[in-house]
Each structure stands twice: as C-alpha cells, then as structure tokens.
Amino acid sequence: MNSVGVVTPQRVAxxxxxxxxxxxxxxxxxxxxxxxxxxxxxxxxxxxxCHALSGSHHVAGVYAGQPNSVGWWDNLVGPGKPLDxxxxxxxxxxxxxxxxxxxxxxxxxPATGQPYGADFPVVxxxxxxxxxxxxxxxLGIGCWAAVIGGSLGGMQALEWTLQFPDRIRHALVIAxxxxxxxxxxxxxxxxxxxxxxxxxxxxxxxxxxxxxPVRGLRLARMVGHITYLSDDxxxxxxxxxxxxxxxxxxxxxxxxxxxxxxxxxxxFTTYFDANTYLxxxxxxxxxxxxxxxxxxxxxxxxxxKASFFVASFTTDWRFAPERSREIVYAxxxxxxxxxxxxxxxxxxxxxxxxxxxxYHAVVGAYLDRIET
Amino acid sequence: MNSVGVVTPQRVAxxxxxxxxxxxxxxxxxxxxxxxxxxxxxxxxxxxxCHALSGSHHVAGVYAGQPNSVGWWDNLVGPGKPLDxxxxxxxxxxxxxxxxxxxxxxxxxPATGQPYGADFPVVxxxxxxxxxxxxxxxLGIGCWAAVIGGSLGGMQALEWTLQFPDRIRHALVIAxxxxxxxxxxxxxxxxxxxxxxxxxxxxxxxxxxxxxPVRGLRLARMVGHITYLSDDxxxxxxxxxxxxxxxxxxxxxxxxxxxxxxxxxxxFTTYFDANTYLxxxxxxxxxxxxxxxxxxxxxxxxxxKASFFVASFTTDWRFAPERSREIVYAxxxxxxxxxxxxxxxxxxxxxxxxxxxxYHAVVGAYLDRIET
Numbered sequence: 001m002n003s004v005g006v007v008t009p010q011r012v013a014x015x016x017x018x019x020x021x022x023x024x025x026x027x028x029x030x031x032x033x034x035x036x037x038x039x040x041x042x043x044x045x046x047x048x049x050c051h052a053l054s055g056s057h058h059v060a061g062v063y064a065g066q067p068n069s070v071g072w073w074d075n076l077v078g079p080g081k082p083l084d085x086x087x088x089x090x091x092x093x094x095x096x097x098x099x100x101x102x103x104x105x106x107x108x109x110p111a112t113g114q115p116y117g118a119d120f121p122v123v124x125x126x127x128x129x130x131x132x133x134x135x136x137x138x139l140g141i142g143c144w145a146a147v148i149g150g151s152l153g154g155m156q157a158l159e160w161t162l163q164f165p166d167r168i169r170h171a172l173v174i175a176x177x178x179x180x181x182x183x184x185x186x187x188x189x190x191x192x193x194x195x196x197x198x199x200x201x202x203x204x205x206x207x208x209x210x211x212x213p214v215r216g217l218r219l220a221r222m223v224g225h226i227t228y229l230s231d232d233x234x235x236x237x238x239x240x241x242x243x244x245x246x247x248x249x250x251x252x253x254x255x256x257x258x259x260x261x262x263x264x265x266x267x268f269t270t271y272f273d274a275n276t277y278l279x280x281x282x283x284x285x286x287x288x289x290x291x292x293x294x295x296x297x298x299x300x301x302x303x304x305k306a307s308f309f310v311a312s313f314t315t316d317w318r319f320a321p322e323r324s325r326e327i328v329y330a331x332x333x334x335x336x337x338x339x340x341x342x343x344x345x346x347x348x349x350x351x352x353x354x355x356x357x358x359y360h361a362v363v364g365a366y367l368d369r370i371e372t
Numbered sequence: 373m374n375s376v377g378v379v380t381p382q383r384v385a386x387x388x389x390x391x392x393x394x395x396x397x398x399x400x401x402x403x404x405x406x407x408x409x410x411x412x413x414x415x416x417x418x419x420x421x422c423h424a425l426s427g428s429h430h431v432a433g434v435y436a437g438q439p440n441s442v443g444w445w446d447n448l449v450g451p452g453k454p455l456d457x458x459x460x461x462x463x464x465x466x467x468x469x470x471x472x473x474x475x476x477x478x479x480x481x482p483a484t485g486q487p488y489g490a491d492f493p494v495v496x497x498x499x500x501x502x503x504x505x506x507x508x509x510x511l512g513i514g515c516w517a518a519v520i521g522g523s524l525g526g527m528q529a530l531e532w533t534l535q536f537p538d539r540i541r542h543a544l545v546i547a548x549x550x551x552x553x554x555x556x557x558x559x560x561x562x563x564x565x566x567x568x569x570x571x572x573x574x575x576x577x578x579x580x581x582x583x584x585p586v587r588g589l590r591l592a593r594m595v596g597h598i599t600y601l602s603d604d605x606x607x608x609x610x611x612x613x614x615x616x617x618x619x620x621x622x623x624x625x626x627x628x629x630x631x632x633x634x635x636x637x638x639x640f641t642t643y644f645d646a647n648t649y650l651x652x653x654x655x656x657x658x659x660x661x662x663x664x665x666x667x668x669x670x671x672x673x674x675x676x677k678a679s680f681f682v683a684s685f686t687t688d689w690r691f692a693p694e695r696s697r698e699i700v701y702a703x704x705x706x707x708x709x710x711x712x713x714x715x716x717x718x719x720x721x722x723x724x725x726x727x728x729x730x731y732h733a734v735v736g737a738y739l740d741r742i743e744t
Contacts, residue, residue: 022621122621182606182629186598189630193594193637196623197587199571215569219591222565226558234554240660247658249394249494251568251650254657257554258561265565278623285626286619288612 002078004036004085007061007071009101014134024121027110031135032101033057033093036077037085039140045372046141047088048132049073050149050156053224053280054272056100059092060085075355082364087372088145096131097123097279105275106207118204122279125152125287129159133167145370148172150352151319152280155287158327161304162289170370172309172363175316175352177323178297178330179288184318187227188281191220195274204275213274218265220277225264230315230348297330307337309366311359313351314344339366374450376408376457379433379443381473386506396493399482403507404473405429405465408449409457411512417744418513419460420504421445422521422528425596425652426644428472431464432457447727454736459744460517468503469495469651477647478579490576494651497524497659501531505539517742520544522724523691524652527659530699533676534661542742544681544735547688547724549695550669550702551660556690559599560653563592567646576647585646590637592649597636602687602720669702679709681738683731685723686716711738 009032019025034057039046049059051072060077063069077083077090094102097120105120112119136144147157147168154176160168180188195201198216202209229237238257253259293299308331312324321342328340341362345351351359381404391397406429411418421431423444432449435441449455449462466474469492477492484491508516519529519540526548532540552560567573570588574581601609610629625631665671680703684696693714700712713734717723723731 022619024621179612181603182610182612182627183598183601183603185612185627186594186606186629186633189627189633190591190594190598192623193634194566194591197590199587215571218569219562219566222558222562226555226562229555231553231555234558238554240551240554240557247394249396249654251564251654254654255554255557255561257558261558261561262565282621282623 002080003074004061004078006064007034007036007058008063009034009057011101012135012138014138018127018131018134020121020127021124022121026103026121029096029103029131030101030107031093031096031103031131033091033135034059034061035092035139036060036090037088039089040372043141044143044145045088046136046139046144047083047090048136048144048147048160049077049083049090049092050128050132050147050153051092051095052149052151052153053277053284054268055153056098057092057094057102058100059090073353076360076363082360083148083367084364088367091135091139091141093132093135095123095128097276099273099276104273105204105279106273115207117207117275120275120279122282124283125155125159126163128156128283129163132156132160133164136167142167144168145372146170146172146367148174149176150174151176151349152284155284159287159289161306161308162301165303165305168306170309171304171306172311172366173324173327174311174363175313175319175324175349176327177319178290178327180285181323185285187223188285191223192278192281194219194223195278201274204278206274212269214269217269217272217274217277221265221268221272222261225261227318228348228350230317230346232315233346233348236346297326298333301327301330301336302334304331304334304336309339309341309363311341311343311352311362313348314342315346316349316351318349374452375446376433376450378436379406379408379430380436381406381429383473384507384510386510390499390503390506392493392499393496394493398475398493401468401475401503402473402479403465403468403475403503405463405507406431406433407464407511408432408462409460411461412744415513416515416517417460418508418511418516419455419462420508420516420519420532421449421455421462421464422500422504422519422525423464423467424521424523424525425649425656426640427525428470429464429466429474430472431462445725448732448735454732455520455739456736460739463507463511463513465504465507467495467500469648471645471648476645477576477651478645487579489579489647492647492651494654496655497527497531498535500528500655501535504528504532505536508539514539516540517744518542518544518739520546521548522546523548523721524656527656531659531661533678533680534673537675537677540678542681543676543678544683544738545696545699546683546735547685547691547696547721548699549691550662550699552657553695557657559595560657563595564650564653566591566595567650573646576650578646584641586641589641589644589646589649593637593640593644594633597633599690600720600722602689602718604687605718605720608718669698670705673699673702673708674706676703676706676708681711681713681735683713683715683724683734685720686714687718688721688723690721
C-alpha cells in the first residue's frame with residue numbers, strides 16, 4: 001500500500017546549552033525523530049516535516065507489532081506518495097517541549113531530579129526551528145530540499161526561511177497563517193484556562209501529585225475539535241442526529257455531536273500531556289514574524305530566499321484562506337517564487353491531514369519539481 | 373433620556389400544576405416580571421419581550437437607588453424608542469428555570485424543603501411559552517400585539533405563533549434560527565461539560581455543599597463571548613494588542629483578548645446560576661419545530677397566523693443570516709406576511725443588543741405600523 005513500512009524512532013542528545021527566546025537557557029536536550037528514505041550522497045534530498053499542535057515525529061509507517069500505529073501524515077508520505085520517499089529523505093521530529101519523547105515538561109530536570117512540569121519554559125516557533133537546525137547538523141543536512149508543515153507546522157516552515165534563509169530551498173506552508181487572529185488566541189486561551197483551572201493541575205506540578213488534569217485537557221481538546229471542523233462538515237457528519245433516538249431531557253448524550261466531542265476529549269487525555277498543550281498554544285499565539293517590523297509582513301519576509309508553496313482550504317475558518325493570501329502577497333511583493341493553491345474541501349482546518357485527491361495532486365506536483 | 377425610569381419587579385404565583393415537555397409536572401410556580409407603559413382598555417397594545425440565555429425580566433429602566441441597573445434592552449424599549457412605551461404595554465418576564473426570581477433550580481422544592489438544584493427539570497422553549505401564556509391570562513392579555521426576542525428570545529416569539537396562533541398578531545424574530553446547527557450544539561455541549569465536570573458542581577446539588585462551580589461557569593461564559601463576537605469585531609476591538617507591552621513567556625495575561633475573556637468569565641460567576649445555564653442551553657439545543665414534520669419547516673410553520681418581522685446580522689456566525697432566511701422562506705411559501713432585514717453590523721451575534729441606528733430604525737418602523 002505504498003507504506004514506508006515498519007519504522008523505529010531514534011533519539012539524539014545535544015549537550016550544548018540552548019538559549020530560548022523567553023530568556024531561559026536549557027543545559028541540553030534530547031530529540032526523538034524518525035527518518036524515511038535515504039539521504040543521497042550530496043545531502044540534497046532531505047525534507048523536514050514539522051508537526052502541529054498534537055502531532056509528533058511519527059509521520060509515516062507503523063511500529064513493529066502495532067498495526068494501528070500509523071503515522072499522522074502517512075497518506076502523504078511514502079514510496080510513490082506526494083512526498084515520495086523513493087526520492088526524498090524525510091525527517092519527522094518531536095518538538096522541544098513535546099510529550100512524545102523529546103525533552104519536555106515530563107522529562108527530568110537535571111537541576112532537581114524531578115520532572116520539569118510547570119518549570120519547563122514556554123518555547124516558541126523560533127526556538128523549535130533553532131532546535132531542528134541542530135538535528136539537521138547531526139544528520140549532516142546542510143540545506144533542506146524542503147520544509148513542510150500544516151497549521152502550526154506551516155509556521156515552522158515559514159520560520160525556517162527567515163532564521164536560516166540559506167538552509168532551506170523550498171517551504172511548503174499549508175493551512176497556516178502569518179500570525180493568529182484575536183479569535184484564534186481566544187480559543188487557545190479558553191483551552192488553557194480549562195487546564196490551568198483544573199484542581200488536578202496543581203500549578204503544572206501534577207506529576208508530583210500523582211494526578212492528571214483530565215477535565216481540563218478533555219475540554220481543551222473539545223475546543224480544538226470544534227474549530228478543526230467546518231460548520232458544513234459538522235452538519236454533514238452529525239447534523240442534529242440523536243444518539244438514542246429520543247431527547248433525554250437531561251445531561252446524558254442527546255446528539256451525536258456531543259458523543260463525538262466527549263469521545264475525542266476522553267481519548268486525548270490518555271496520551272497527551274497538559275503542560276505540552278499549554279506550551280504549544282503559547283507558541284501558536286506568539287508567532288508573529290512581522291511584530292519586529294511594525295506589522296509589515298513584507299518587510300519581515302524580506303530575508304527569505306526559498307521558493308514557496310502555500311495552500312489553504314475554503315472551509316477552514318480557523319486559518320482561513322485570507323490568512324494564507326497575506327503570506328502569498330507579501331512574498332510576491334518581495335519577488336519570491338510562490339505557488340498558491342486554494343483548495344475546495346469541506347473538512348475545515350482538518351483538511352490538511354486528509355487524503356483529498358486535488359490537494360495531494362498539487363502538493364505532489366510541487367514536490368516533483370524540486371531538484372534533488 | 374427616554375427612559376421608562378425607575379421600575380419595580382412584580383411577582384405572581386400560579387397554583388395550578390404544569391406538565392412539562394420532559395415529562396415532569398411542577399405543582400405550581402412563580403414568575404417575576406416587569407411592565408412598562410399602560411395596557412389600554414381593549415388590551416390590544418401588549419408586547420412581550422422574551423429573553424435569551426443570560427437575560428431576565430429586567431428589560432428597561434433602572435431600580436431605585438441603583439443607577440447602574442439599566443435593563444438589558446433599555447436602548448430599544450422606552451418612551452419614544454423603537455418599542456415605544458407611550459404606545460405599548462411592554463412585559464418582560466424571567467423564564468421558568470431562571471435564576472432571577474422565577475421558579476428555578478435555586479427555588480425551594482416543596483417536596484423536599486431544599487433547593488431543587490439538579491432536580492429541577494430541563495425546560496423547553498415550548499414550556500416557556502406555555503408559562504408565558506399563564507402570565508398573559510393573569511395580566512388580562514388575550515392576544516399580544518407582538519412578541520419580540522433576539523436569539524433564544526426569537527425562538528420563543530416563533531413558538532408563540534405555533535402554540536397560540538390566535539394569541540399573537542406580530543412576531544419579531546431577531547438574530548435567531550429555526551433550530552441550532554451541530555456547531556451551535558457543540559459549543560453548548562462544551563459549556564455544559566465545563567460545568568458538569570467541575571468538582572464543585574456536585575451533580576447539580578452544589579447549594580447543599582456550599583459551593584459554586586465557578587471554574588465551569590467561567591469557562592462556559594468564555595465560550596459564549598467568543599461566539600457572540602464576530603472575528604472582525606474581535607480583531608477591531610482587541611487585535612493582537614498586548615496587555616503589558618511585552619510577552620510574558622508564561623500563563624499570565626499576554627493579549628488584551630485574554631484579559632477580556634477572563635474578566636467576563638469571572639463577572640458572570642458572581643450573578644448567574646450554573647443549573648440555569650445548563651437548562652437554558654438544553655432549551656436552545658432542543659428547539660426544532662420541524663422535528664415533528666420530518667424536518668419540513670414550511671409544514672411546521674403552517675399553523676402560524678401572525679405577521680412576522682425577521683432580522684439577522686451579516687457578521688453573526690452563531691445565528692447566521694442563512695438561518696433567518698430559512699424562516700423567511702418557509703413563511704413566504706405559506707403566504708404569510710413577512711418583513712425581513714439583513715443588517716450590516718460588525719458586532720456578530722451581539723448586534724441584536726446594540727444601539728445600531730439602521731437596526732433600530734427598521735424595528736421601530738415595523739412596530740410603528742402595528743395597530744393598537
């Protein structure tokens with residue numbers, strides 16, 4: 001089925017301290033990553049896949065003996081797929097501050113011998129890209145053929161072109177934005193307040209208390225799912241269909257959509273860390289490359305040298321096409337090479353993860369043009 | 373200032389039992405209401421104002437010695453205002469299940485001598501209208517000149533035309549919908565889960581525990597405020613403006629929008645009851661007059677005899693103009709007299725509460741035509 005097959009995560013430790021944007025210096029850190037395909041002799045065929053809020057380094061393939069452990073972007077990445085592992089050496093990495101093995105709030109703080117918890121600093125998109133550059137060094141990749149990501153992952157691809165303009169040839173920025181809107185921040189704040197106000201959060205030191213802020217994390221995920229789907233998609237998928245055929249006149253599940261949200265919320269709390277959720281929403285809120293340029297995005301993007309592929313989805317109200325067009329216009333005014341696709345897909349923000357034929361065709365066509 | 377001036381709420385007890393849609397029969401109930409203007413000798417100039425989620429009977433005027441206690445629709449209701457109390461006898465009522473004095477979860481359950489709490493039944497828009505009809509009887513109002521409401525209040529105005537087609541001459545249905553969408557229900561479910569999962573909720577019997585589910589109610593209100601404002605309005609009002617000029621790299625307030633949401637959430641918990649919030653969101657979710665007609669709204673509205681004024685606001689994504697148009701089309705196909713205004717106002721769903729000149733002009737023009 002064009003799968004990269006069974007994959008195994010790798011781990012690397014970096015001993016040099018890293019100064020983060022927020023002012024904290026970490027003495028060192030570890031990253032968990034996966035690779036698919038082969039790096040060519042020139043090191044010119046490497047593609048970095050950046051993950052969004054709840055993603056990880058496990059982009060494609062499955063783990064041995066775990067047939068359900070399919071990577072989160074497996075429909076896009078593999079032999080013969082749009083991001084073709086027969087041509088490209090593909091790298092997925094769990095970001096710093098994550099909860100899938102890279103150094104984060106669940107890791108042991110060497111200064112205390114206890115998990116960092118709330119003491120793990122807020123990290124930014126800029127920090128993530130600086131960290132990813134160390135991984136590139138480790139893997140012998142001087143310049144990425146491409147960096148690709150959706151949503152928060154797209155922000156990382158864009159940041160690569162600004163922080164390391166000579167280390168990236170192509171940026172694929174999908175279902176993303178040059179900065180969050182007030183409404184986006186409001187939804188993130190709602191999710192954060194759900195976690196922060198959960199009595200089991202204990203100021204972020206819930207590991208030490210043997211608790212998990214399950215209620216808050218569950219609500220946070222419900223917020224997410226509501227905003228990932230379009231109104232139309234939700235109507236199509238759930239409508240006003242009743243779960244048990246009749247109204248309960250109580251607070252059990254009446255409508256299918258309630259059942260879906262509760263299920264997604266509950267499931268999330270079994271595998272995701274609340275502190276990582278907080279950090280990641282802050283990274284989203286803070287990203288704003290134009291901030292240091294008086295809000296002038298064109299000026300902010302002036303140092304980018306890469307070629308760009310930008311894509312948005314018509315029903316994505318979380319990162320609407322208008323936001324992608326802002327990036328496209330700024331780049332065009334800077335004389336950059338930009339391809340832009342506005343894809344008619346009903347699935348809202350989640351579209352970027354789906355196997356939509358038109359979407360995959362345009363991404364594949366762009367990637368096929370990249371020289372290796 | 374065209375104010376109705378100092379007003380005093382009134383209270384009436386109904387001793388006859390009332391059978392609710394959910395199957396419960398209440399032995400009796402009390403309603404708190406206010407009136408403005410004078411009922412004419414024919415009883416033909418009475419207008420009922422129905423409140424939405426967090427509204428009350430206190431529609432206009434102020435309470436003696438409390439200059440800040442202005443009614444929630446004071447900009448619309450008063451002498452010389454669009455709903456002119458020189459012509460009309462205006463009635464505001466706190467709905468059954470409310471928390472402003474009418475019988476609700478905070479009232480004493482005669483069967484136990486304790487507050488109803490979670491034992492207060494879920495009520496519906498149909499129940500509210502049945503209850504409002506008893507108030508009309510009490511006040512000697514055989515037929516309303518008009519029933520008016522926004523959002524959930526508009527649903528009550530619509531329901532009046534269906535349940536009592538001969539007791540209402542005009543229905544003003546503003547920023548409303550013939551039923552909630554899956555996305556609307558999803559937001560309500562998020563708010564409910566925030567309350568239900570608060571450890572201080574105690575299954576709805578928090579009065580007995582001496583607690584208030586402050587965290588849950590606060591989050592529920594934040595959900596509300598995000599959906600009441602339009603994306604544009606939020607951008608205009610808050611943008612990405614920082615509260616203290618710099619990023620905190622922590623979870624204190626960074627952006628103005630965060631400060632606004634926290635403030636609104638905190639304030640709400642000081643005056644609103646969580647059980648009433650739950651009941652009211654269920655009334656919203658359940659309203660669907662077409663349910664018994666196989667989803668055929670035109671058939672469902674066939675028994676309405678009133679004339680209609682329907683209005684929506686271009687930036688209202690919670691009750692979008694499309695939803696109002698569904699009502700308008702169904703009524704037009706039934707040959708009813710319908711006026712429809714789609715008002716260009718940037719304030720989202722909250723627009724119906726604002727003093728927008730164009731909006732008030734069209735409402736006033738419609739009301740002026742009504743014979744008394």
